[in-house]
Amino acid sequence: MRRMRIALLGVLLAAMPGLFAASSLASSGLAGQPAPDFVLKSARGTNLRLSEYRGNVVMINFWATWCGPCRQEMPLLNDLYSRYGRVGFSLLGVNIDDDSRRAMDMAEELGVTFPVLFDERKEVSRLYQVEAMPVTVLVDRTGKVRHVHLGYKPGYEEKYLTEIRALLRE
């Protein structure tokens, strides 16, 4: 019985990287493709459509209130938004919580100033094949997905900075 448990655990551990790779492949398969268009209601009450940002470099950040790394990442994203918002950079934070009020409370608590959109039906997160949190997608001025980042670790914001600056220069 013990041997069986160990064997099962071994199989599970061996399969985990594959499972993660499969899920990471799902979103990262969007790189190079046109970003799927969507429209969602924002925290301010207006409806925002991705294709209306064509011409800007757009970062789409999928987040949730139960996601710890999202809490770490969002203030740093807000800094990027404050710095580059005037020169053609837009940031859309797509929240996937069932209850948008919790998302609004958290955004206010973290001092977020970029638009927060609510994807309560999870339609947009399905469109972008989001299977883990957070997911950060960078879209260039022509509407093409150029970079997809899965998860967040301290230091990722440096990568974002490099990529945003390169896309702004194009």
Place this chain on the structure above:
Amino acid sequence: MSIKRNFSRAGLCALFMCSFGPASAQQLGPAAAAASAGPGDSSGEFRSLDQDVQSLKDEVLSLNRDLFLLEEELLFPANSQVAFYISMDVGEYFELDSVNLKIDGKEVANYLYTERELGALLRGGVHRVHMGNLKVGEHELVAVFTGHGPNVREYRRGATMNFSKGIGAKYLELEITDRISKQQPEFAIKEWE
């Protein structure tokens, strides 16, 4: 003796010049021929390649157009096609946020309007909110308009219409207008002839 020597020298020189000349001409000939023929041939080749590429491009464009039309015909055949359009003629009494359409109890469209899209509608634009297929017969359309009404209050109004789908495409327009007498927006559904 000196005359004979000079004559023989002259003869030898002449013989030498004659032997050299034609060979040079022969050497120059092919090169000259090559030089004159090369540019002409390659420019001709480039021209025909360019023409081939252009005609291929034309074919691809025409194929793309045909495929698009075929796709539309297959997915939305004209005889079962039904399309719904939104138009607005409002200013003061209603700010549209979204439209939800149900046909025979089934949701077919739920569209959120951005500020830019609303601006386009107010300038006279007409938006095709849904296109689909319906069988011949009686059908029920329920349209729910959500937005902000007078005094920036949240507003939700519905409009229902029973329509008959015959042979041939059907087009319905959902019109939002100001009713000044009641100071309220008015929602109407009308069929295009």
